[in-house]
Amino acid sequence: MCRLSAIISDSYFSPMENIMALETMKEGHDGSGLGLVLRDLGGEFQGLKEFPILSGICSKEGLRVMDEYMVKLGFKTKHLWNPRIKDYQGNMKTRGFYFARAYEFPEWAEETSPEVQSELLTKTRLELRDMGKEDASIIIFSFWPDLITLKEVGDPLDVGLFFGLDKKPLLAKNIFAQGRQNTNYAINLYACHPFFIEGYTTMTNGENTAFVPIREFLTSRGVPGYVGYRSDSEVFCHILHYMRKELKFPLKYYKDVTTPLFDREMDERSDKTAIELIKRVLRPLTIDGPNCTIGTDRNGTVFMTQDSKKLRPGAIGGVPGKYALMSEICGVDAVVPVRDRSKDVFPMKYDMAMIEKDAKEIKIWNQKHGSMSTVN
Amino acid sequence: MESKTRLDVNGQLTLKELPYIIRWESDKCTRCGQCTAVCPQKAIEPAVLVQRLVTSEGPMPLPQVVRQVGQGIKQVTDIERYCVGCGMCSLVCPNDAIFPEYNEVNKFAFHKNQGGSPYKRGGRRNSTEVSTLDKLKFTRISMLTDPALDAGRHEFHIRTLLGRNLAPEEMPLIIKDDDLGLDETVFIPPVREIFPIRIGGMSFGALSPNMWEGMAMGVAYLNEVENIPVVMCTGEGGMPPRLLKSRFLKYFILQIASGYFGWDEIIHAIPHMKEDPAAIEIKYGQGAKPGDGGLLMAFKVLDLIAKVRGVPTKVDLASPPTHQTKYSIEEAVAKMLTSMSMAFDFRVPVYPKISGTKTATAVLNNLARNPFAAALTIDGEDGGTGAAYNVSLEKTGHPIASNLRECYLNLVKIGKQNELPLFAAGGVGKTGSLAANAAALIMLGASGVDCGKYIMQAAAGCLGDERNRCNLCNIGRCPKGITAQDPRLYRRLDPDKVAERVVDIFKAADAEMKKIFAPMGRSTQLPIGMSDGLSVSEKAIAEQLDISYAC
Ligand code: SF4
Numbered sequence A: 001m002c003r004l005s006a007i008i009s010d011s012y013f014s015p016m017e018n019i020m021a022l023e024t025m026k027e028g029h030d031g032s033g034l035g036l037v038l039r040d041l042g043g044e045f046q047g048l049k050e051f052p053i054l055s056g057i058c059s060k061e062g063l064r065v066m067d068e069y070m071v072k073l074g075f076k077t078k079h080l081w082n083p084r085i086k087d088y089q090g091n092m093k094t095r096g097f098y099f100a101r102a103y104e105f106p107e108w109a110e111e112t113s114p115e116v117q118s119e120l121l122t123k124t125r126l127e128l129r130d131m132g133k134e135d136a137s138i139i140i141f142s143f144w145p146d147l148i149t150l151k152e153v154g155d156p157l158d159v160g161l162f163f164g165l166d167k168k169p170l171l172a173k174n175i176f177a178q179g180r181q182n183t184n185y186a187i188n189l190y191a192c193h194p195f196f197i198e199g200y201t202t203m204t205n206g207e208n209t210a211f212v213p214i215r216e217f218l219t220s221r222g223v224p225g226y227v228g229y230r231s232d233s234e235v236f237c238h239i240l241h242y243m244r245k246e247l248k249f250p251l252k253y254y255k256d257v258t259t260p261l262f263d264r265e266m267d268e269r270s271d272k273t274a275i276e277l278i279k280r281v282l283r284p285l286t287i288d289g290p291n292c293t294i295g296t297d298r299n300g301t302v303f304m305t306q307d308s309k310k311l312r313p314g315a316i317g318g319v320p321g322k323y324a325l326m327s328e329i330c331g332v333d334a335v336v337p338v339r340d341r342s343k344d345v346f347p348m349k350y351d352m353a354m355i356e357k358d359a360k361e362i363k364i365w366n367q368k369h370g371s372m373s374t375v376n
Numbered sequence B: 001m002e003s004k005t006r007l008d009v010n011g012q013l014t015l016k017e018l019p020y021i022i023r024w025e026s027d028k029c030t031r032c033g034q035c036t037a038v039c040p041q042k043a044i045e046p047a048v049l050v051q052r053l054v055t056s057e058g059p060m061p062l063p064q065v066v067r068q069v070g071q072g073i074k075q076v077t078d079i080e081r082y083c084v085g086c087g088m089c090s091l092v093c094p095n096d097a098i099f100p101e102y103n104e105v106n107k108f109a110f111h112k113n114q115g116g117s118p119y120k121r122g123g124r125r126n127s128t129e130v131s132t133l134d135k136l137k138f139t140r141i142s143m144l145t146d147p148a149l150d151a152g153r154h155e156f157h158i159r160t161l162l163g164r165n166l167a168p169e170e171m172p173l174i175i176k177d178d179d180l181g182l183d184e185t186v187f188i189p190p191v192r193e194i195f196p197i198r199i200g201g202m203s204f205g206a207l208s209p210n211m212w213e214g215m216a217m218g219v220a221y222l223n224e225v226e227n228i229p230v231v232m233c234t235g236e237g238g239m240p241p242r243l244l245k246s247r248f249l250k251y252f253i254l255q256i257a258s259g260y261f262g263w264d265e266i267i268h269a270i271p272h273m274k275e276d277p278a279a280i281e282i283k284y285g286q287g288a289k290p291g292d293g294g295l296l297m298a299f300k301v302l303d304l305i306a307k308v309r310g311v312p313t314k315v316d317l318a319s320p321p322t323h324q325t326k327y328s329i330e331e332a333v334a335k336m337l338t339s340m341s342m343a344f345d346f347r348v349p350v351y352p353k354i355s356g357t358k359t360a361t362a363v364l365n366n367l368a369r370n371p372f373a374a375a376l377t378i379d380g381e382d383g384g385t386g387a388a389y390n391v392s393l394e395k396t397g398h399p400i401a402s403n404l405r406e407c408y409l410n411l412v413k414i415g416k417q418n419e420l421p422l423f424a425a426g427g428v429g430k431t432g433s434l435a436a437n438a439a440a441l442i443m444l445g446a447s448g449v450d451c452g453k454y455i456m457q458a459a460a461g462c463l464g465d466e467r468n469r470c471n472l473c474n475i476g477r478c479p480k481g482i483t484a485q486d487p488r489l490y491r492r493l494d495p496d497k498v499a500e501r502v503v504d505i506f507k508a509a510d511a512e513m514k515k516i517f518a519p520m521g522r523s524t525q526l527p528i529g530m531s532d533g534l535s536v537s538e539k540a541i542a543e544q545l546d547i548s549y550a551c
């Protein structure tokens, strides 16, 4: 079982906090990999909010091909971040050139709508990914403003040190980290959480038993970007994207899409007729778990949900201004040791816990009662 | 010169030519005559036989052999009165003195076309090879990161949707702040939530009144008491008028086929209907006899059937192979779908049923474009029938597994796998594994399945099998009273017992499906298209069905 560690705060912090929380949950992951997504960036990226950041790993040759391609498209490098690997003392081998590079949009795209820009970023990300697919010379995790993804195989703490995050930290207000429990021996970095598409990210703990029909449903939507699926959890991110971006559903309907109520449980909902229809029409997207999913909406709202039987652990705790969403309560303790524990939230099967970008409070949407409550 | 064959028995068949040979034990037999009376074929008759009798009498007994003329049982070799192996003689014999034995080396097929009339019968394809459905195994058992579900503890929702589902982009939703509402002015096609195993179309007429009503009672009980929403298709031939106007109509799929039998009654009953039917099935083909229409032979068209169907008694009722009033199948489907939808004011799902065929995907693509098409049922070659030419039963038709899979993957390609549900039929439960066959088809992409023969066997003890046993369904002489219209025969069947068994069958199938789905971790929806749950130990099948190979 993997372990999840997400922190959202109103001030900048280092991903080492997430990694130290993963350390406390060490019994639950075998140290086979770490994935990090940082958004709402501070530090050296603080002034670069509107510039899309390309995150990935390249070989020397891959770097040349990528640079050529980006120049051809008209993207201009604005800022480059590299981990300082030469100071690293451990056993990890470098895979190549790790980077998070902010670009200026091509001139023609600067004045276009956010939608056109978003499409351009997705298209570019997928093309680069394709170009390096054969020999893994280019691995691209994300291409989005104010968002960086880092992934590498190894013990999370070791990977953190490898990237030099302890010495020259990247700072952000929203960081997701996943400590991986390897379930298939050859580890593919594309199979590592968190997953990303057009500003939506998710990470999941568990197994998605309904993976095949969900994948088939998503890939047949004709939406660019619904590819990959090296992990059965990647579909969660695409479901979020599909319901939010394509269908324009409010975020709380994520529950009604993935874990619809039984018909007899719908009576308290004022939107009963709508959710009955959604359940039928999006039937192939129903998951059965066991899953605890933590995600971030494009607008920066972080959420945690469970499968309809609540077969996985998940805990949220914190103080206004800083909340930790973790697989286990010890992870929350590591991040926010001083807090009112009576206000810790353990989302149950009908709950969707949400924390907006300002990290002021936890909102809990109860799918069955159709009610929203607030914990702060 | 007159041929010698006319003068002796050379022109007759020997018992070895026949498919079943009667074994009769003279010394157990008390000559009660029950077997000859019950035999639907008059294949056995009382005969005068010479018997060898050993006696020993007197003060110093010595065995003595005498030959004596007496009565016994003899099997006739007339091909029209061949023993069908039904075993009714054994059933009624009080002394276990008689039973039919299958004769592997029979030459039945060489002779059963006397008078130039090809062999016609009821039943199913005679094949004892293991079907593809029975070869499929459920091999994805969640063991690693996943606590598998508990069939006894977790709630399983073994339900499926019958009806056209909108495409996600077509949902008439209104976004108000943080809530979704439904625009009630937009038409949403009717969809029924049903149990994924349906009772496939078997007509009132092909079946006896006792059988049909027994099933109907069972279905009503399942819905109203057991909360298992099983629906049953009427087959072509309408249904008893009092049921048409009853609240039970909602458990029935009304079938319309090319002969339109029974539809006069139905159309006239529409204004008086208290409930809508579950759906309308337009039958274009039947897996057991593709290319043929329906056939109810004159023997079975007695008073009641004639009345329900609106025809004279004792005439052959043949439905044409195609819907004659239409120019082409595309047109037929489109027009029938629209007119049937209109007849029920667009409140009832209407869908076609076709026989399994290589061209099924063409039909499917047509339907995918037609917003009135509520589903598609594909009936494979192992389906059953009340009456057909033997050659159709044996040699025409398409196996269901690959046909269904191909259609499902085709829907996946165009993204309509949830919009147009596929139902699979033909050989489901052929060897008794109803739930397992249904589950396998669901994982290959079916939204549900139909079964017919299984119900006849399990609920009423039909004697038919894959070695041509019995199969007298077409001539009204069903020894079990299942497919007979003569009250002397069908009163042998107790409708209450049939109903009880129908309930047993579906309760057991419900429990078994849970046992199959639990270890794969699927409970809140059916595992439709969850093909990673299946494996097969034959590479060619694995490749064709796009599932994994395991041995
Ligand atoms: S098995 Fe059936 S057909 Fe054959 S003799 Fe007995 S009763 Fe007659």
Ligand code: SF4
Binding pocket: B122, B123, B456, B461, B462, B463, B464, B465, B469, B470, B471, B472, B473, B474, B477, B478, B479, B480, B481, B482, B483
């Ligand atoms: S028992 Fe009746 S229904 Fe079954 S095969 Fe014989 S005639 Fe047909």
